[in-house]
Amino acid sequence: MPTYPGPVRIDLHTHSSVSDGTQPPAELVAAAADAGLDVVALTDHDTTAGWQQAGEAADALGLRLVRGMEVSCEAAGASVHLLSYLHDPTSPGLLAEIERSRESRVTRAMRIVERLGVDVPLTWQDVQEHIVEGATIGRPHIADALVARGLATDRGDAFAGLLSSRGSYYVPHYAPDAVEAVALVRQAGGVPVMAHPLARLRGRVVDDGVVEAMAAAGLAGLEVDHRDNAEADRAHLRRLARRLGLFTTGSSDYHGVGKDNRLGENTTEPEVLEEIWSRGHRSATG
Ligand code: AMP
Numbered sequence: 001m002p003t004y005p006g007p008v009r010i011d012l013h014t015h016s017s018v019s020d021g022t023q024p025p026a027e028l029v030a031a032a033a034d035a036g037l038d039v040v041a042l043t044d045h046d047t048t049a050g051w052q053q054a055g056e057a058a059d060a061l062g063l064r065l066v067r068g069m070e071v072s073c074e075a076a077g078a079s080v081h082l083l084s085y086l087h088d089p090t091s092p093g094l095l096a097e098i099e100r101s102r103e104s105r106v107t108r109a110m111r112i113v114e115r116l117g118v119d120v121p122l123t124w125q126d127v128q129e130h131i132v133e134g135a136t137i138g139r140p141h142i143a144d145a146l147v148a149r150g151l152a153t154d155r156g157d158a159f160a161g162l163l164s165s166r167g168s169y170y171v172p173h174y175a176p177d178a179v180e181a182v183a184l185v186r187q188a189g190g191v192p193v194m195a196h197p198l199a200r201l202r203g204r205v206v207d208d209g210v211v212e213a214m215a216a217a218g219l220a221g222l223e224v225d226h227r228d229n230a231e232a233d234r235a236h237l238r239r240l241a242r243r244l245g246l247f248t249t250g251s252s253d254y255h256g257v258g259k260d261n262r263l264g265e266n267t268t269e270p271e272v273l274e275e276i277w278s279r280g281h282r283s284a285t286g
């Protein structure tokens with residue numbers, strides 16, 4: 001009788017303190033092992049700075065790491081998040097765009113804090129205390145400062161109130177066009193997957209036409225099983241994926257204690273992982 005391995009548990013979307021998660025990459029990978037995952041992707045916002053540390057931890061713990069990134073994009077006035085797996089991190093086109101986003105995120109965060117500072121006791125200094133050196137700055141860091149100041153109970157509370165994208169303190173940051181970003185990820189040898197395509201609670205979402213344009217530019221998959229996609233929307237996304245020849249993934253979007261999302265709460269099929277692995281750039285699959 002052949003012996004079969006147990007089920008392989010694959011989570012393809014997590015954040016470390018290199019962006020807005022709360023654990024350093026090595027700790028995140030250890031948490032993934034503790035959660036019973038066999039494969040975990042590190043997908044920090046607009047940076048690959050955690051890849052090395054995560055890779056070393058994964059090797060030490062016998063976990064398979066998928067090197068990834070979540071690119072902040074926009075399309076038709078909506079915010080779009082694009083997961084990029086196994087791209088060459090030195091590819092100039094993609095690198096230039098994420099550098100531009102990361103710089104814009106700094107000035108944008110300062111402007112949000114300026115606006116907030118008119119009404120609540122919050123300074124840029126407060127926010128800086130919550131950012132790891134070199135990390136991609138986001139609203140979650142401002143949220144942490146608001147919590148420390150007693151102006152919000154947790155990140156969720158801050159996002160529901162003072163930091164809402166629909167509120168008067170909100171300031172957007174530069175983000176590349178989603179269709180162009182798909183092309184740049186492909187140019188970098190990466191595998192582009194649209195993150196939480198219908199996360200309606202966060203703000204505006206795009207219609208199918210944008211997904212079609214992204215597919216025409218080389219999009220590979222849709223992240224269907226994600227807590228921010230409602231059940232009815234997931235059914236729609238599965239049909240859309242089938243029609244456009246895209247695979248589907250499931251992931252947690254874990255942010256440590258920064259969000260309720262638990263590691264492995266959604267998972268991806270091994271066949272899909274193999275497809276990602278076979279399409280990825282050699283420099284990132286080692
Ligand atoms: P930003 O990229 O600076 O606009 O901030 C968006 C980030 O904040 C996303 O990566 C989310 O993971 C995080 N975020 C959005 N809503 C919430 C929430 N309700 N609680 C905690 N984090 C959130």
Ligand code: ZN
Nearest residue numbers: 015020045255
């Ligand atoms: Zn995040």
Ligand code: FE
Nearest residue numbers: 070081195196
């Ligand atoms: Fe996202």
Ligand code: FE
Nearest residue numbers: 013015070253
């Ligand atoms: Fe994310």
